[in-house]
Amino acid sequence: MPTNIFELKTRYRPICVAKHLAPFLPSHPVVPVGGDQAINAVSAAPWGSASILLISWAYIKMLGGQGLVDSSKIALLSANYMAHRLHGHYSLRYKNANGRVAHELLIDLAEFEKSAGLKVVDFAKRLQVSIRKIPYMDSLSMACLRTTVFTHRPSHGPSRRVCLSNPQNPNL
Amino acid sequence: MINIRREAEEVMTGKQPRDNNVLKNAPHPISVIALSDDEWNR
Numbered sequence: 001m002p003t004n005i006f007e008l009k010t011r012y013r014p015i016c017v018a019k020h021l022a023p024f025l026p027s028h029p030v031v032p033v034g035g036d037q038a039i040n041a042v043s044a045a046p047w048g049s050a051s052i053l054l055i056s057w058a059y060i061k062m063l064g065g066q067g068l069v070d071s072s073k074i075a076l077l078s079a080n081y082m083a084h085r086l087h088g089h090y091s092l093r094y095k096n097a098n099g100r101v102a103h104e105l106l107i108d109l110a111e112f113e114k115s116a117g118l119k120v121v122d123f124a125k126r127l128q129v130s131i132r133k134i135p136y137m138d139s140l141s142m143a144c145l146r147t148t149v150f151t152h153r154p155s156h157g158p159s160r161r162v163c164l165s166n167p168q169n170p171n172l
Numbered sequence: 173m174i175n176i177r178r179e180a181e182e183v184m185t186g187k188q189p190r191d192n193n194v195l196k197n198a199p200h201p202i203s204v205i206a207l208s209d210d211e212w213n214r
Binding site: 085086089090107112115116117118122123125126127128 | 173174176177179180183184190191194195196198199
């Protein structure tokens with residue numbers, strides 16, 4: 001299966017944003033796009049890849065109504081399992097009133113930069129090393145577990161968070 | 173992730189140096205792991 005949420009995030013770029021966010025729209029190393037205070041590239045293609053829409057459509061068609069519901073439930077369960085396991089070890093963001101997360105979870109790593117000089121990218125690099133040691137984990141699951149530095153709030157400067165997509169359900 | 177948290181803890185408590193630890197030096201490709209004892213600097 002060729003796609004997952006990680007791929008969605010890396011192929012896609014914003015279609016439209018509120019006016020105050022326009023200067024921060026992501027740029028690209030080869031083709032200059034984005035605003036005058038652009039953040040780094042978020043997709044390999046400068047304007048994003050339209051083919052991702054086709055892949056999403058194909059997934060929905062192949063899963064069917066019940067399959068879509070089932071895979072969504074597994075995603076929620078798995079992400080909450082991970083959030084529960086990591087509780088106490090990391091500071092997790094964006095939990096709801098019941099302490100639950102959705103299909104992915106956000107870890108705030110800001111405390112480590114202050115106390116140990118460790119940045120998000122250090123955790124991301126280290127995590128990739130760990131994942132390669134897990135037997136039978138295919139490259140797709142690896143890609144899902146890869147960390148994505150969230151830059152969805154450019155007005156607050158570069159975010160110091162890591163996002164873990166759900167390895168149990170690469171479809172979502 | 174839990175293990176990485178423990179590694180970060182060692183940097184925070186000063187057990188490991190801030191600029192030369194398993195997080196800062198990651199990833200650890202075979203080309204580095206296979207270095208001779210003389211060349212090894214980690």
